Amino acid sequence: MASIVAAAWRLSGEHGVGGVSLRALAREVGIRQPSLYEYFDSKHALYDSMFADGNRQLLARLEAVKLPRDPRAAVKSFMQAFIGFSVEDVPRYVLLFQRQIPGFEPSAESYQPAQVFLNRAIELLHAAGLESQADVDCFIAMVAGLVDAQISNDPGGHRWIRHLNRLADMYLDEPKRRKRR
Amino acid sequence: MASIVAAAWRLSGEHGVGGVSLRALAREVGIRQPSLYEYFDSKHALYDSMFADGNRQLLARLEAVKLPRDPRAAVKSFMQAFIGFSVEDVPRYVLLFQRQIPGFEPSAESYQPAQVFLNRAIELLHAAGLESQADVDCFIAMVAGLVDAQISNDPGGHRWIRHLNRLADMYLDEPKRRKRR
DNA sequence: GTCTATACATCGATAGAC
DNA sequence: GTCTATCGATGTATAGAC
Numbered sequence: 001m002a003s004i005v006a007a008a009w010r011l012s013g014e015h016g017v018g019g020v021s022l023r024a025l026a027r028e029v030g031i032r033q034p035s036l037y038e039y040f041d042s043k044h045a046l047y048d049s050m051f052a053d054g055n056r057q058l059l060a061r062l063e064a065v066k067l068p069r070d071p072r073a074a075v076k077s078f079m080q081a082f083i084g085f086s087v088e089d090v091p092r093y094v095l096l097f098q099r100q101i102p103g104f105e106p107s108a109e110s111y112q113p114a115q116v117f118l119n120r121a122i123e124l125l126h127a128a129g130l131e132s133q134a135d136v137d138c139f140i141a142m143v144a145g146l147v148d149a150q151i152s153n154d155p156g157g158h159r160w161i162r163h164l165n166r167l168a169d170m171y172l173d174e175p176k177r178r179k180r181r
Numbered sequence: 182m183a184s185i186v187a188a189a190w191r192l193s194g195e196h197g198v199g200g201v202s203l204r205a206l207a208r209e210v211g212i213r214q215p216s217l218y219e220y221f222d223s224k225h226a227l228y229d230s231m232f233a234d235g236n237r238q239l240l241a242r243l244e245a246v247k248l249p250r251d252p253r254a255a256v257k258s259f260m261q262a263f264i265g266f267s268v269e270d271v272p273r274y275v276l277l278f279q280r281q282i283p284g285f286e287p288s289a290e291s292y293q294p295a296q297v298f299l300n301r302a303i304e305l306l307h308a309a310g311l312e313s314q315a316d317v318d319c320f321i322a323m324v325a326g327l328v329d330a331q332i333s334n335d336p337g338g339h340r341w342i343r344h345l346n347r348l349a350d351m352y353l354d355e356p357k358r359r360k361r362r
Numbered sequence: 363g364t365c366t367a368t369a370c371a372t373c374g375a376t377a378g379a380c
Numbered sequence: 381g382t383c384t385a386t387c388g389a390t391g392t393a394t395a396g397a398c
Contacts, residue, residue, distance in 0.1 A: 015283070016283055018283055019283060021389090021390065021391080022390090022391065022392085023389090023390080023391090031363090031364070031365090032364070032365065032366080033391095034364085034365080034366085034367095034393080034394085035363070035364050035365075037392090037393075037394095038363060038364075042391090042392075042393095043391065043392080098279075098281075098333075099333055100281055102196075102197060102199055102200060134344060137330070137340065137341055137344070138327075138341075138344050138348060140330070141323075141326040141327050141329070141330040141341055142322075142323055142326050143326075144326050144329060144330065145322040145323050145324075145325050145326020145327070145329070146319075146322050146326070148322070148325060148326070148329060149318070149321070149322040149325060152279075152280055159318065160318055160319075160322055163315060163318070163319050167319060170351060170352075170355055171351075174351055202372080202373065202374090203373080203374065203375090204372085204373080204374095212381090212382070212383090213382070213383060213384085214374090214375095215375080215376080215377095215382080215383075215384085215385095216381065216382050216383075218375075218376085219381055219382075223374080223375080224373095224374065224375090
C-alpha cells in the first residue's frame, strides 16, 4: 500500500502526476493492473492516498523545523521550509496545491493535514502582527506567487524564491505604515 | 479555422481546456472528428492556435486601455486590465499562463504576443520606478499570486484581486524605502 | 491476494475511399 | 475536405481460476 504510493510518486516524477497510468503503476510495483483494485477502488482513490501522503510529508517537514522565538523570524523559517518542500518535488506540489487533476477532489480526511498546515501558517502570521484576513490572504498569495513563478520559469533555480525574506519584511511592516497615517 | 478555435473556447468553458475532446469539438463544429486533422496536425496544434488567439485577445484588450499619464496609475490600470481579462475566462487564463496541458509548449510564433505583453508590463514598471530585474520579478509574481488565489479559491469573487492597488503601492514604494537606509 | 481474460468507453491519430 | 473504418492507448471494471 505505502509502497504503491511510493511507486506512484516515482512515476509522477517522469510524466507528471496526471501522467501516472494504472497499467504503468502496476508494472512498476510488479503486479498486474487489476490487482491494484485490491488497494484502491479507483484512480481517484490513488490520488487521494497520494494527497494524504504528501500532506503528511509536509507536516513532518514543518514540524522538524526549529522555529526561532522572534515571531517574524519564525514566519520566515516556516515559509522557507514550505518553499523548499514545494520546489524540491514539483509533481507533489502540483497535486497538493494546484487544482490540476480533472475531477479530483481530496476527501475530507485527506484534506485535514492541509488544514492543520494552513492554520499553523495563519497562527504564525498573527503572532507576527498580520491580524486581518486581508493581510494574511495577501501574504500567502505572495508566497504562492513566488513558488509558482519559480517552478514554472526556473525549476531548480532560486530567481524568485530568494526574495522571500525581503518581501516578508515588506508585508509584515505594511500594517504599521498604514496605521501611521 | 477561426470558427473551430471559437468552438474550442466554448467547449473549454464547460470542462476546462484539458477537457476539450476532438470528437466533441468536431460535433460542435458539425463535422466528423478525423476531418479536424485538415485544420490541425494534432491536438497540440489546436492548443497552439488557441494560445495564439488568447494572446491576441489579451493584446487587443490592453491596447484598448487608456493609460493615465502618471506612471504609477498607469501600472495599476494596466494590471487591473490584465486581472480582469484573467478572471473573466478561467480556461483561457489556464492555457495562457499555467503550464497545465501535459506536453504542450507554445510555438515561438504563438508565444510572440505574450512577449509583447510582458515587455509592455516591464516598460511600465520601469517608468514607475521599478528598475531592477528582481523588483519586476517580484511585482509580476505578486499579481500572478493574486489571480491564482482568486481563481482557485473564490472564482467570480474579488477577495484577493481587490488588494491590487494597495499592494502595487507597497511594491512601488519599497525601492525608495530601501534607499533611505 | 493475485492472476488471466475480457469487457466497455474514451481518447488522439491514421489509412484510404470518395 | 469530408467521410468510414480502424488502430493502439487509456481508465474502469468484472468474472472466475488458483
